[in-house]
Amino acid sequence: MTSPAGTPAPLADRVLTGDPRALARAISLVEDESPVAASLIHDLFPHTGRAYLIGVTGPPGAGKSTLVDRLVAEIRSGGLSVGVIAVDPTSPFTGGAILGDRLRMASHFGDPGVFIRSMATRGHLGGLARATSDVALVMDAAGRDIVVIETVGVGQDEVDIVRSADISIVTLVPGTGDDVQAIKAGVMEIADIFVVNKADRDGANRAVESIAANLSLQAFGPEDWHPPVLKTVASSGDGVPELWASIQAFRAHPSQQGSTRRQARHEWRLRELVAAAFARHLERVLPTGEFDRLVQAVTARTLDPYTAAARIVEQAVGAI
Numbered sequence: 001m002t003s004p005a006g007t008p009a010p011l012a013d014r015v016l017t018g019d020p021r022a023l024a025r026a027i028s029l030v031e032d033e034s035p036v037a038a039s040l041i042h043d044l045f046p047h048t049g050r051a052y053l054i055g056v057t058g059p060p061g062a063g064k065s066t067l068v069d070r071l072v073a074e075i076r077s078g079g080l081s082v083g084v085i086a087v088d089p090t091s092p093f094t095g096g097a098i099l100g101d102r103l104r105m106a107s108h109f110g111d112p113g114v115f116i117r118s119m120a121t122r123g124h125l126g127g128l129a130r131a132t133s134d135v136a137l138v139m140d141a142a143g144r145d146i147v148v149i150e151t152v153g154v155g156q157d158e159v160d161i162v163r164s165a166d167i168s169i170v171t172l173v174p175g176t177g178d179d180v181q182a183i184k185a186g187v188m189e190i191a192d193i194f195v196v197n198k199a200d201r202d203g204a205n206r207a208v209e210s211i212a213a214n215l216s217l218q219a220f221g222p223e224d225w226h227p228p229v230l231k232t233v234a235s236s237g238d239g240v241p242e243l244w245a246s247i248q249a250f251r252a253h254p255s256q257q258g259s260t261r262r263q264a265r266h267e268w269r270l271r272e273l274v275a276a277a278f279a280r281h282l283e284r285v286l287p288t289g290e291f292d293r294l295v296q297a298v299t300a301r302t303l304d305p306y307t308a309a310a311r312i313v314e315q316a317v318g319a320i
């Protein structure tokens, strides 16, 4: 696509045509929080909202990357295009484990319907969850039907990432009942589907029962979706077609037909952006050292934290 003058079309236009090189470039800009990222998102945003976001989380080594790889193959067999965002720092997709990266990519190598991107887990000023959300937006704009986000369910950032997907899949393995504790309690509550992977190992049924027992403590209404507990062997692909079927059943479930979940996602994003903008504004308008002085006053108990916060807001808002 070229503009009338014969110069290359703007990046946003090329992303919208699905050009993988433009997609890679746009993702880098967004991930690096480049100054042009906001205007890029501005141009792309009206063309987003079509992709379905699948969050996959669980402890390191549970087989998430292997499972995602198989799931992508399953999705591709139905003809849908896929974007994968690997946020898991231990993921073979991510930098560092370059050999694993190549091996993993190899199964989809040459398939333009699959775009895999690893995210650096550090250095995001606006937060990892924000960066991940924006990368997913760019993939959405580029026409990816499905975006799969892999993350380790250990930190708050990861929980936020999975919570902001359209569906959250929590992956556990047999043998260690502690796994359920190893991931954040909050993750158990956000799971729409539980997967007991490595079901070729002893104790898979016990793990299923313990998750089911845990679920029975939660109150589900008759209209609610009841999170199923599935068994998979990601290394062989066993159970993966059933997982994909379950994802589709969730997507079609009456409880998912409104925009409640997406509205919650946008509310959360907007709050994050406003908070970040306010923090940047504070840095500009507060007199040098003022924030530190207030922290010291609170530490010395000469000032209470509510009064200190009120003073900061007053100075900031007064200067807007």
Ligand SMILES: Nc1nc2c(ncn2[C@@H]2O[C@H](COP(=O)(O)OP(=O)(O)O)[C@@H](O)[C@H]2O)c(=O)[nH]1
Residues within 6 Å of the ligand: 059, 060, 061, 062, 063, 064, 065, 066, 067, 088, 090, 091, 092, 197, 198, 199, 200, 201, 232, 233, 234, 235, 236
């Ligand atoms: N036995 C068995 N091993 C598996 C299975 N799925 C993955 N693995 C292995 O578990 C290890 C960790 O897998 P990986 O996908 O990197 O886990 P992640 O850290 O959760 O992304 C690898 O050596 C995989 O080959 C499975 O279903 N059964």
Ligand SMILES: [Mg+2]
Residues within 6 Å of the ligand: 064, 065, 066, 088, 090, 091, 092, 093, 150
């Ligand atoms: Mg991984």
